[in-house]
Amino acid sequence: MLSYLTRWVSRGAFQALKGASSRPQLVKTPHIGNQTLAAAPLPFTGGSPGVRQARALDQERLLQIDWDDGSCSLYPFTWLRDNCQCPHCTLQSAQARSLLFSNLDVHTGMDQVQLMDNKVGLEREYWDSSLQIPTADFQEVLHDDKAALAWLEALRRIGIVYLRGAPAEQGQVARLSQRIGYLRLTFYGHTWQVQDKPMANNVAYTSGELSLHTDYPALHHPPGVQFLHCVRQADQGGESEAVDGFHMAEQLRREDPEAFNILSSLRVDFTDSGADYCDFSVQSKNHIIDVDSEGRVTRINYNNATRDSVLDMPVHQVQPFYSSLKAFVELLSRPENVFTYRMEPGDLVTFDNWRLLHGRKSYLSRGQNSRHLEGAYLDWDEVMSRLRILQKAVRGDS
CATH class of the missing domain: 3.30.2020.30 (NE0471 N-terminal domain-like)
Known part of the structure; x- marks a missing residue:
């Protein structure tokens, strides 16, 4: 180290x-x-x-x-x-x-x-519903090293950056990933289409509300960074939500130390199964709040949709766990903590999937012409690699 x-x-x-x-x-x-x-x-x-x-x-x-x-x-x-x-x-x-x-x-x-x-x-800077989201131009990030460096530094510092001006067509998340290195392949493919689909194999592929969550806690190493690009927006509904999970974890530590200790010490089962890029059946055990050896929060792992019905813990810990998780979710959901925004075609949001919890309000689905986002994942190793290279190129850092 x-x-x-x-x-x-x-x-x-x-x-x-x-x-x-x-x-x-x-x-x-x-x-x-x-x-x-x-x-x-x-x-x-x-x-x-x-x-x-x-x-x-x-x-x-x-x-x-x-x-x-x-x-x-x-x-x-x-x-x-x-x-x-x-x-x-x-x-x-x-x-x-x-x-x-x-x-x-x-x-x-x-x-x-x-x-x-x-x-x-x-x-890292904590924030709440009053966040002034960092915003950059998509084309400038693609073609200018200073703009790309500012984007990645803000992504690391704030956890979320908004890019405007991308073409309102598929393929833009892959273009943006090339600015860093390469995408992370998952069971949903290199990229994936967030649309209202019949027989959906993921709750995101419906028009219903998505509660605040991180993506893929069913993996032992969830993706670190997520891209979402708006190709089409719903006529009604579909607003996006984001919460600073690190900020909320620290607030929980202050307000309810016992709940924080339980969520950072008990491992919870997550599962995901189906068929997409290929058929899959994954399971993991993760803390809701990951901390390092010094007690510093390093990752949030929470998705109620994929939280398993298996609860592998002693029976006397079950009620304290549910009470602790309830306290954390209620804290996340306080209006003063939730940043709400509406994506328009050509907008692309990039965020830290280890830190942010994100959600979506329900929307009115209109079949083929309904809301359509394209998404992709990267790992922090690749993102930090590009950040260091850009720092050296732009500032001469070694």
Whole structure:
């Protein structure tokens, strides 16, 4: 994990000039709060305050970074030496460590610290029904690196970005995916058509209301990002809804800690079966609220339509689970927390499927000329890869 962190988006770069036997080196580090790297969670992209000062704590063998917001971070000398980014220690073309562990001085020291630059990145921003949704031009995102970078940074930070100006015809989500890399294939295909269909194999393929949900919790690794493109809109109804699931999870943690603990500790069964791209029968066990080792919310897994009738938990936990889930769903559904918008033909919404819950109001179906959205999935690995490449191309970040 530690070597991964050194390659993360730069939040403060400093040069650690070590003892006479060591070369000057540039070490890029993320700001992750008042803790050592060994105990730190993986950071979100960017999002730190600026660096105020950096100093070596020789007795503790730590480098201390003080940030403009008053917090500080501690970095062990040995870890810094192990993760030196200079050409002698890192194969730049592969961004891989070339320093042999047998050559690592685990008792290395530090003579002085020089602050080289002070970059400010991104942090996730919570929102509610008053969200001013970030909006971009579809064609500019396709053809301009700065526009594409702004789109992906806003997607990571806010969790939802609206694109306008796409042709009102199928194929646009695939075009947009090529700006990143490639689509994620699922049992519903590379892309899928959200329409009112006879004998629907998914509740989304009806004209009824869709309650707030994340897509595909029936998979152990649900898709990270979702695209939805409006080809045709209903004459009546069909408005879209979105809720910031991370914000709501933190609010639940404050308002009802017991419910938060239950939903983040009990695994719930989800299932999905049918035939589309191919026949399928998938099952998973997921927490409604996933947290990492530090208690930070990392993913929401909730879809009432695919929540299994199997409830694999001790009988004395059943009622507390239902009460906790009810509290969370009621919190999600409060009007002050739900952002509502109406897509028009040519509009395309992109959002974080691990963070947002989305829904739809019922609509009046008119057969062949009824509401039609085309959807697709990507994984965050591919999205973050493109974001880093664009940061380097546009800003020279390494």
